[in-house]
Amino acid sequence: MIEARELTKRYGGKTAVDHLSFTVRPGLVTGFLGPNGAGKSTTMRMVLGLDTPCSGSVTVGGRSYGRLPAPLRTVGSLLDAKSVHGGRTVRKHLLGLARSNAIGRRRVDEVLELVGLTEVADQRAKGLSLGMGQRLGIAAALLGDPEVLILDEPVNGLDTEGIRWIRDLLKSQAAQGRTVFLSSHLMSEMELTADHLIVIGRGKLLADTRMREFIETNSQGGTLLRTPDEEAGRMRTLLEAHGATVQMDARGPWRVTGLTPVEIGELARGHQLAIHELTPVFSSLEEVYTNMTQSSVEFRGGVQDAEHETKELVR
Template sequence: MIEARELTKRYGGRTAVDGLTFTVRPGAVTGFLGPNGAGKSTTMRLALGLVRPTAGSVTVAGRRYSELAAPLREAGALLDARAVHGGHTVRRHLLGLARSHGIPARRVDEVLGAVGLESVADRRARGLSLGMAQRLGIAAALIGDPGVLILDEPVNGLDTEGIRWIRALLKSLAAEGRTVFLASHLMSELELTADRIIVIGRGRLLADTDMRTFIESNSPHATLLRTPAEESGRMRALLEARGAAVRPDAHGRWRVTGPTTTDIGELAREHRIAVHELTPCRSSLEEIYTALTGAAVEYRSTRSADANAEEELSCMPS
């Protein structure tokens, strides 16, 4: 478990983390989201004792990280996959970590197998691709068989197979009762992986809930509707007369917001309008996150407004 209580970190006049209180519980993958500069990396570094809080506290497995007798056995972390001595081989790097904590050498072979790096075990770290370096970082996080995992952007550089692999790995680790704390900017992947979500902006907590509740509570009633071309104008007029918002999408359908899918179907039946598609849908995690954190974005393109206008038309089937 990871527990933060009024956690605050200031650098001079800038507040990077501002009174964060949250709990990351075992048995679930918890996603950690926030715009660039929101304080995610600082929060993770505070949890790992790499920086000291200005105020408040954060504990891992019930204690401050600095108080853990054998940290790698309690909490494994991946913050920077390239933070490895380039002259060391993959095996030597992991063996050094194991020896520092009294972990049997056989554990090195176990984690090499778990992350798929057996074939490059004797390759020097400087020769690894980014994807291989990510796998090595995950192996290092797992070397002590810890109950807590703190991972910052672990899918960077991974191909499709690698992303699917780490998704299954993290879910299996959580299913074993471990605490998995995962920061990522890949919204679609996080939506598939995380059970819970913590969102921060400008160092402050914006949301702390389970993924399903977060999406359902922030999604308007929306339906994808397709009717024969000759009936589309009449159907749109009927819907708008009842206060619905009706917009076209890129596939020749209408996205209808307001009435329920059942109400739309009944309206079409009442007026004898054929319906070729009627699909209830919800907003994606990316859409909801973008709306929630819009005011907390530190670096904004002048084209952001146009891009957001386009994204408002997307819809994820329920």
């Protein structure tokens, strides 16, 4: 379990983390979300003792990280997969970590097999692809068979098979009673992986709730509607005349807001229009998250900014 209490970190006049309190519980995959600059990485670094809070505290299993007798056996972490000596082989990198925490060679072979790096175990780290380097970082996090996993953007560089693999791995780790704390900007994958969410913006807590509750509570909702092509125009005109908003949905049919499924069905029946699909839906995690954090985005891109930067480079 990870417990943060009034955790605060300032850099000069900037407050990166602002009186942040939360608990990451075992048996769940907990997603950690926030815009760039929200304080996610700083928070994770404080959990791992890499940054010292200005005030407040954070513990893992009831102890600060610095007081853990065998850190790798308690906490496995991945903050930056590139922080590996490029001249060492994959196996030697893991062996060095293992020996520092009295972990046997057999465990090194186990994690190499687990993450799919056995065939490149004697290859130097600098020769690994981005995805393979990410797998090496995950192998290091799993090395001590830890009670707690802290992973920052673990799917970076992974292909589709690799993303599914890490999703299943994290779910299995949580199912075994471990604490899994996961940061990612890939919302679609987070929605499939996480059971619980902690959302921050500008260093402050915005939400601490179960995934489904977060989406359903903050969702604009709507109804997926599919009709015969020859009746689509009449159906849309009818719905809009009764105050509905009709938009195309990525899943194929229309998405209708402003009317309930029952109201849509009754309108169609009254005008003898056929319906092939009428499915209530909630917003995606990405939609809900974007709406919630809009005012907390610190670094915002735009066409004008990009054009200005291009002109400056030309000069």
